[in-house]
Amino acid sequence: MKDPGVSSVVSEVLLIALVLILVPIVTISLMNQVPEDRIPTVTIQMGPLNDTGYLFFYHKGGDWIKKENVQIFRNGYKIDSARIFLKNQTFDLGDTLGVSDMSDGDKVSIVTKNSVIFTGIAKK
Incomplete structure (x- = not known):
């Protein structure tokens, strides 16, 4: 049963x-x-080109970026990292990034991990 x-x-x-x-x-x-790498979101302000050919970028907000991941292009050509000046190893809020040997009218792009995060034209 x-x-x-x-x-x-x-x-x-x-x-x-x-x-x-x-x-x-x-x-x-x-x-x-x-997860996939996410594209950093950064607010960058470009300063005026000074008389010695230096162009400065100011980090105004958003994500921080490692210095080794920052690439700058001038008129479509990559700038040598020796011409990029950054005080710390990261480009973070309040930091200044400088580039030497720039000319008036140059198209400048900041790229990180194959994504353009800033584009502008150098002006005095």
């Missing part, structure tokens, strides 16, 4: 055990998904 109550209890226990095993597996697999 079979007890109908036993089979429902066993099925409930097996269902709870299945849920307790699957939930951590799904959670761990979702947590291991690496």
Whole structure:
């Protein structure tokens, strides 16, 4: 003689055990998904070109950027990193970034990780 109550209890226990095993597996697999690098959002103000050919950029707000990730292009050509001056290892709020040997009318772009974060034209 079979007890109908036993089979429902066993099925409930097996269902709870299945849920307790699957939930951590799904959670761990979702947590291991690496998010894509996000494009930094930065507000940059370009200063006037001074008489010695220096052009300065001011970080007015937004994300900080590592100095090694900052690339500056002049008229479409990458500027050598030796001509980029940054006091710290990061370009952060309140910092100034300088570039030498610039001319009036040069189109300047600041790029980080293959995304343009600033474009402007150097003016005196």
